[in-house]
Amino acid sequence: MKRRGGFTIIEALFTMVIFSLVLSALAYSLSMLSRVSLARKDFGFELEALQLTQLIRDDARNASQVSASAGSLVFVGQDGEKSLTERLEAGLSAPGSMATVRYEFVEGWLYRTKSTDLKTERAPVYQLASFEVEQNGRLAKVKFSSEKSNKTETFETVVQLP
Amino acid sequence: MRRNRQGSVLIFALLFTVLTTLIGLSLIGMKKGHYSAAQLAVRAEQARLLAHAGVNDAIAKLQKDPFFPSGVGDAQTYFSYKEPLKLGDSEELLGYYQVTVDQVRRDEEGVVTIRSVGQTAFSGETSARHATYVEVSMRPGNFGVILWKEGQPPR
Numbered sequence: 001m002k003r004r005g006g007f008t009i010i011e012a013l014f015t016m017v018i019f020s021l022v023l024s025a026l027a028y029s030l031s032m033l034s035r036v037s038l039a040r041k042d043f044g045f046e047l048e049a050l051q052l053t054q055l056i057r058d059d060a061r062n063a064s065q066v067s068a069s070a071g072s073l074v075f076v077g078q079d080g081e082k083s084l085t086e087r088l089e090a091g092l093s094a095p096g097s098m099a100t101v102r103y104e105f106v107e108g109w110l111y112r113t114k115s116t117d118l119k120t121e122r123a124p125v126y127q128l129a130s131f132e133v134e135q136n137g138r139l140a141k142v143k144f145s146s147e148k149s150n151k152t153e154t155f156e157t158v159v160q161l162p
Numbered sequence: 163m164r165r166n167r168q169g170s171v172l173i174f175a176l177l178f179t180v181l182t183t184l185i186g187l188s189l190i191g192m193k194k195g196h197y198s199a200a201q202l203a204v205r206a207e208q209a210r211l212l213a214h215a216g217v218n219d220a221i222a223k224l225q226k227d228p229f230f231p232s233g234v235g236d237a238q239t240y241f242s243y244k245e246p247l248k249l250g251d252s253e254e255l256l257g258y259y260q261v262t263v264d265q266v267r268r269d270e271e272g273v274v275t276i277r278s279v280g281q282t283a284f285s286g287e288t289s290a291r292h293a294t295y296v297e298v299s300m301r302p303g304n305f306g307v308i309l310w311k312e313g314q315p316p317r
Contacts (some may be wrong), residue, residue, distance in 0.1 A: 011171070011172050024185060058310055061311050062309055080310075081316055083315070
């Protein structure tokens with residue numbers, strides 16, 4: 001007579017407690033996950049900007065000649081793929097020892113093209129919203145922006161030119 | 163029949179609990195992996211900057227002292243030194259850089275090569291290493307970097 005339904009009141013209460021515990025644990029996990037995801041997105045964005053800055057600066061360090069325009073940068077310097085012995089044999093400023101690196105912003109992508117007397121390699125570096133170069137004497141101000149998850153961020157870096 | 167169905171909701175609730183916990187744990191595990199990868203990227207960047215600090219230290223010394231790293235009349239051509247880097251005035255160690263200066267080609271070609279290895283030093287965390295190779299022209303009136311390469315020297 002005590003048990004009319006499929007389970008008792010104690011069982012029902014126990015089930016409700018378990019459900020509420022599970023739901024609160026899920027809510028807590030989701031809030032933590034969203035925090036980690038947001039942090040990672042912001043962080044990943046800045047890291048990409050830093051990597052791009054490093055890449056341009058590394059090429060600028062190697063350059064002995066540079067030409068900059070609104071959407072492109074061209075560096076001419078030693079070919080880092082050839083050993084010092086080979087380059088010294090050819091002559092450090094001989095054409096066989098030099099490489100040209102060109103950055104171009106085309107249809108939302110920044111391309112890096114490296115040309116030597118033997119080969120030319122062109123590769124997309126990052127998808128950007130904008131890329132601008134402003135030369136001021138021996139300094140170049142590189143401005144670029146990126147758009148991710150409906151959020152646009154602009155970065156600016158100064159590169160020392162030869 | 164009714165007697166056999168008693169407690170079936172409880173069993174269902176328990177199964178549901180186990181299932182949702184498993185899904186939640188796997189999601190957290192995935193995110194933890196992503197987070198660790200992002201942290202490793204930071205360590206790698208710090209190691210790279212430590213290596214750059216070593217290169218800049220050696221270049222500054224070469225610029226200031228024409229006889230660095232050897233003394234006058236010293237025939238030694240290969241030198242290595244290691245320096246720790248601390249955060250500001252604190253005792254917290256950020257990492258090390260180990261610099262190797264090779265001046266075999268200094269007299270004939272006027273070129274000195276520098277190899278710097280940066281290593282992060284965080285207790286209890288994975289450390290990262292990065293190497294930077296640089297060639298410096300020591301020719302009179304033409305002092306400066308002629309090649310900057312991340313990683314190993316070109317072969």
